[in-house]
Amino acid sequence: MGLLILSAVGLPFMALIFFAVLEAAFSTAGIWTILSNAGLDLCRISIGIVGAMFLDVQIHAAAGTFAAGVLLLELIFAAGAMLVEKRATDLGIVRQSTRAFGILFLGIVSMVVPAVLIVLNGGH
Numbered sequence: 001m002g003l004l005i006l007s008a009v010g011l012p013f014m015a016l017i018f019f020a021v022l023e024a025a026f027s028t029a030g031i032w033t034i035l036s037n038a039g040l041d042l043c044r045i046s047i048g049i050v051g052a053m054f055l056d057v058q059i060h061a062a063a064g065t066f067a068a069g070v071l072l073l074e075l076i077f078a079a080g081a082m083l084v085e086k087r088a089t090d091l092g093i094v095r096q097s098t099r100a101f102g103i104l105f106l107g108i109v110s111m112v113v114p115a116v117l118i119v120l121n122g123g124h
Contacts, residue, residue, distance in 0.1 A: 008053065009115045012045045032096035035104050036085055042107025043078035049114040050074050070117065077110035 020038040024031065054067035081103045084091065088099040 005115055005118050008049055008118060009111060012049065013042075013111060016041055016045060030096070032100040035100040039100070039103035039105070039107035040078075040081050040085060042104070043074070043081050043110045046107075046110040046114055047071070047074045047078060049111075050117075053114060053117065070113065074110055074113060077106050077113075081106040081110075 016038060020034055020041075023029070023037070024034050027034065029037075050067075050071050054070070084093065084099060084102045084106070088094075088102075093099045093102065
């Protein structure tokens with residue numbers, strides 16, 4: 001099960017960290033913008049992970065409905081992160097750091113969902 005979590009969640013997460021550090025090193029964008037972008041990228045990666053997890057699921061009684069529900073949950077996290085990104089001032093979020101950490105939080109939560117599903121499924 002550990003290798004499945006590493007390959008499905010850990011490696012994409014580490015790749016994102018690598019590219020975020022490279023962007024921070026060579027970009028003129030501020031650190032809060034880079035962290036906001038990383039949070040949005042985490043949401044996008046988690047959508048791909050969930051899609052890949054259910055790619056070869058044999059459709060049992062409610063497996064299709066469950067897969068659609070999990071994917072919609074991931075899309076809700078991504079939409080929430082985009083909402084905070086685009087309308088932070090309308091939501092009363094004035095500081096860039098608060099906005100960046102909010103988006104990063106939603107991205108990390110969206111990455112936890114596939115990991116929890118792998119653990120609950122026993123790595124199958």
